[in-house]
Amino acid sequence: MDESAQLLDEKILTFMDQLELLEEKRARLNTLIEQGWFFISKARYSMGNKQVSALQYASEIKPQVSLHVRTLAHDNVEFSSESPKYNSECHNTNAPVEVIGPQEEGIRRRIKPTKGSGEMEAVEELSHKKSHEDLPASKTEENPQQNPLHWFGILVPQSLKQAQMSFKQVIELSAEIATLQVQILNTRQELMRRFQEKDERKKKKGDLRGC
Structure with missing residues (x-):
């Protein structure tokens, strides 16, 4: 009885801590939403109402964030969000550079005509052709996941960027x-089960005394 009562007290304390953490996260969530809409209002004030609206949305919108669900032990579920890929691609310094302008098939090196110069020129021309074939294509594939801020222009105000971050x-x-709400529901069910077991033990103990 003492051990079961101690486990029940620990479960109640865990339940109270989870409720307190949930309240803090919900307050933080409301604050971020208010900040986001406030920054959007500032952007509309500086750019104009018609410049920051649904009219600037792209014709084809693809999700920038994906949600993953993972099942844990004790019927718990973990939710996680994956950040957009364009952030890492924009800062990739090893990305192929687009080549602009007409490109020659081969580059010849002008040297003084000497004996065997024709053979050297042919070898250099062949090597330059081969290196030119190894260059990346002049047109790179367009990134399917673009920054939504570009819908509203190239130079957007800082307030619009802050709204996106919020x-x-x-x-x-x-x-x-x-994730925390699922944990709280499971803890609540566990508490109810333990309380029922405690009541059943009390009833059995009372029945034995009556006998």
Whole structure:
């Protein structure tokens, strides 16, 4: 009885800690949403209402964030969000550089005509042709996942960027809240089960005393 009562007390303390953490995360979520809409209002004030609206959305919109669900032990579920890929691609310094302008088939090196110069010129021309064939294509494939800020122009105000960062944090925090809510529901069910077992033990103990 003492051991079961101690486990029940620990479970209640865990349940209270989870509720307190959930309240903090929900307050943080509301704050981020308010900040995001406030920064959007500032961007509309500086750029104009018609410049920051649904009219600037792309014709084809693809999701920038994907949500992953993973099942854990004790019926717990973990939600996680994956960041967009264009951030890493934009800062990739090893990406192929687009070649602009007409390109010659081969580059010849002008040297003084000497004996065997024709053979040397032919070898150099062949090597330059081979190296030119190894160059990347002049037109690179367009990144399918673009920054949504570019819908509203190239030079957008800082307030619009801050709004994007706020709503990105909202998505990440929403996944954390969903994970915590599942944990709270499982803890609540565990508490109810332990309370029922405690009541049943009390009834059995009372029946034995009556006999």
